[in-house]
Amino acid sequence: MLVLNRKVGQSIMIGNDIEIVITSVEGDQVKIGFQAPNSVNILRKEIYDTVEQSNKEAVTAKFNLDNLRKREK
Structure with missing residues (x-):
């Protein structure tokens, strides 16, 4: 730093x-x-962290939904 x-x-x-x-x-x-x-995006660190966490949760939720759909077939 x-x-x-x-x-x-x-x-x-x-x-x-x-x-x-x-x-x-x-x-x-x-x-x-x-x-x-x-x-250039300029965000406060706490907002950046919240967005990052939301993005990770969205990817995980999509992945789990895709897995469920595969099992139904």
Whole structure:
């Protein structure tokens, strides 16, 4: 993991087209802005984890449904 110190107004570049800007720091909260192409998904980690889990459950459910259909034949 790369750890950087940044001040308000400073930014970090990821590749050539993703910029992360520190917009404010208030107590223990840091507000961050993102500039990225529309094709790049930006999600909070907890939302990303929820989507991943839902996708895994959907695949498992489909697989189990397919198995049930095969047994019926």
